Amino acid sequence: MPGPDIIYVLLQSVSNGKKYGIVASLGLVSGIIVHTTLVAFGVSALINQSPKLLLLLKIIGAAYLLYLAFKSYFSSEEINIQNKVKKRKVLSLFKQGFIMNVVNPKVSIFFLAFFPGFLYSDTQNTVMQFYVLGALFMIQALLIFSIVSISSGYFSNYIQNHPKMNANIKWAKVLVFIGIACFILIS
Numbered sequence: 001m002p003g004p005d006i007i008y009v010l011l012q013s014v015s016n017g018k019k020y021g022i023v024a025s026l027g028l029v030s031g032i033i034v035h036t037t038l039v040a041f042g043v044s045a046l047i048n049q050s051p052k053l054l055l056l057l058k059i060i061g062a063a064y065l066l067y068l069a070f071k072s073y074f075s076s077e078e079i080n081i082q083n084k085v086k087k088r089k090v091l092s093l094f095k096q097g098f099i100m101n102v103v104n105p106k107v108s109i110f111f112l113a114f115f116p117g118f119l120y121s122d123t124q125n126t127v128m129q130f131y132v133l134g135a136l137f138m139i140q141a142l143l144i145f146s147i148v149s150i151s152s153g154y155f156s157n158y159i160q161n162h163p164k165m166n167a168n169i170k171w172a173k174v175l176v177f178i179g180i181a182c183f184i185l186i187s
Contacts, residue, residue: 021149027097036134
């Protein structure tokens with residue numbers, strides 16, 4: 001089952017094109033730098049030990065995603081793969097992906113739970129080891145997201161031949177944003 005980030009990248013790729021899906025991917029992946037830094041310097045551990053701060057981060061993240069769902073709900077259903085629809089700005093997609101990743105406390109918890117187990121040296125600087133692990137994670141995530149963006153062309157062909165899919169994609173965006181928001185709040 002694809003995760004919410006992959007679904008988000010797929011929807012951006014289908015709605016705006018492969019290039020835009022890759023830009024959204026770069027935004028999502030860039031957020032990993034923040035999580036890596038938080039784990040490397042122990043801030044994630046402090047956030048995890050403060051239920052009020054963790055709840056505040058969850059609420060902020062969920063509110064942002066609900067805002068995106070609201071914007072998607074009131075957007076046009078038309079998705080025209082032949083460039084007749086005004087494309088979203090590249091910087092806007094990058095920022096949206098970055099913010100989605102940064103405000104998702106699940107990513108920070110994942111890094112806090114798994115990264116320390118993969119430190120590979122007792123003699124090397126721990127902070128550098130965390131950044132190496134973060135870079136490896138970024139590379140693999142970008143590779144997977146890029147594959148999703150590039151392969152979205154097959155899905156785009158289907159949409160061109162089935163125009164009623166546009167409404168389904170719009171509602172999928174709305175539901176993905178609401179679903180991720182709920183997932184963040186209840187986790």
